Amino acid sequence: MSSADPAPRAAADAARSIDRLRRRPTLDLSVALCTWNGERWIRPFLESLAAQHHLPDELVVQDDASTDDTVAAIRDLTPTLPFDVRLEVNRQRVGSTANFALALERCRGRFVALADQDDVWYPEKLSRLVHEFERDPILTLVFSDADLIGEDGRSLDRGLWDTRQVGRILRRRPIVAEELAATTALTTGCTVMMRRRVVDAALPFPPELDHPVAPMRHDRWLTLIAAAVGTVEAIPERLLGFRVHGSQETGVLVGAELPKAVATSVGSNLLGGGGRRADGLRARADQLDVAAERAELLGDFGEAATLRRIANDFVRRARIDEPGRGRLRLALGGLPPDGGGVRGLGTALLDVVRAMTPSRPKPAPRHA
């Protein structure tokens, strides 16, 4: 491959820009907090942050054009907080994922923790996560479990991981491989802390994340990148209270919300949801391809190849899901040239079954 070839040259320039243009961290620990109409919750959150055994050096707040008194409450509390508060207010609403991208760009810490406005952090949260990084320099992103709490702050006696049905996986395999990060949403932003270089590799957030059918939120994107260019570890301890309430943008399904979401999903699939799901699979494939590009740029060739293989599988499944096509024919057509043996046939038939069965319900909205 010649260095005069423009494609590799562009790739090299991109990789170099990640390293050369990168700002060296000037602080130890940043907390990136995104807010939007959270006046009801922001005070207890900030109080819990101020009570941390390991205080952050800065709190970077990005408010997404709140129309309530969230910003005023933050300004009011700022003088009492034992760390720098750097507040910026968007002129117009950009949505939580883009808002987190803005906040992350402003963070100056070696480690960056993500925060939601409505949670309550236990005093040991930051110290526990920082300790994990210091104990093991190979880790690039760590995340914990959380207790679910109600609007009134009382425990719901349930854990976040188990509610999202990822607890068994994470307790069995605490190192999250890129395959798992590519296929499953495992992390919730407020439980995450990462090294600066994950932020550098993940920014700018690609436009592919903002897909109407299959958006990829900031926490999933960051985890995917961290797994592709480093090592992600799940810590089974519950280090915060994760508040469950009606105005969340991401969240968990509890009580009557669960059967309602199942019914919605079944209905949409029975009434021609196949094309929509095919769009979703293609969107996911595009997102994985971008992650693979970033991994490849940084020299993580094996991880990039894995992500591309999964993306190709999503594209193949999308073809099977397309409405009005012979699904079985397509599934069999998707077999490898040698037929793939019994396993290949099994996978193909499984895809057909998948294509005809409803997808899992999406969680009710929760705002960060």
Next chain:
Amino acid sequence: MPDRTHVLVVNDSMMVGGAERVAVDIANTLDRNRFRVTFCSTRSGGPLTDVLTEDTDHVSLGRTATWDLRKVVAFSRLVSERQIDLIHSHGRGSMKFVALARLSGLVRTPHLFHDHFGRLHLDRSAPIGLREALRRGVDTYVGVDERLCDWARRTIGLDPTTVHLVRSGVDLTRFDGIVPADIRSIWAIPDDAVVFAMAANFRQQKDHPTLFRAMAALPKRLLNRMHLLAIGSTEADADYFAGCLRMLDDFGLRDHVTTTGARNDVPELLAGADAGVLCAKNETGPLVVLEYMASSLPFVATDTGEVTRAVRGLGIGWTPAPRDAIEVADALADALEMRPDERVAMGVRGQRIAEELFSQTSVTASVEAIYDETMERLHRPVPVGKST
């Protein structure tokens, strides 16, 4: 000396590798007044067989699978016929093989497992086969890395009193009297270049790309003074090596890098270099950093194992965060900015630290103490001449 303790050292093969080297070095340096040593390779022999001391028997079983029952029986017979007092296994494959012999009831000999697992960045799980083998087939666990010990205690649930950390060491005598290779003449490297040697096969777990990115991030003035001698097999992972070559082209670094392929004269090549460098995604040792120190080389080594953990801040090298090209570039820049005599002085300090902290003598003494503790705990006769 009839009452010496007979130790059976078990590993997979005698091919050249970090864990195999540790196993051989410990076996060779056990106090022969107190220990007899037999070495058993459960799969195959290899070049390291020739390195064993003359009084060490070597047996190769030719095992082809982890659960090779025929070889388990052969192993049990070996333990019985040779009246082995203690089994010391290296590597998880061998440990499971010995544990199977124990669980089958064919072997009742105390079993000490020496864990060198180097893929902590990929896997910290405890599948049932591994967990049960460790819980029921191992009496004492020795990890070469604190993270491994932590895993054994927390994830496997071993009794903390049976878990020990023993950092890997280096037999410094291997570096005595080495004649430095004239690497500048051999590979036409400019006389004024500062030559960094990286002794590591080209494979995924190593991290040549981060080193290349770091070199590309150096100011031109410093890059022009640097030359990398990449020592190691380029055939172990063809895709990875191809990716590395692409990066070298993309970054325009070809003139600054020489790949030697696999070599048998690594100590001579290290002796001819000005500094050592190691970028790796994860290591538990890494032994090669000890070899840099033994070769009196200052080093830049990503902070991935017990060796770098132990020498942080001792002024004998740089330990940037793994996979962080900027930190590696900063470390390279610091090393390049030094005067030659400063680099030499740093290397000499490193060699002294290697003798103090990582000499084979101290490593073997630790292992012998753990043998004693294990035998005492299990109410077996303790080797003669044990110091109290």
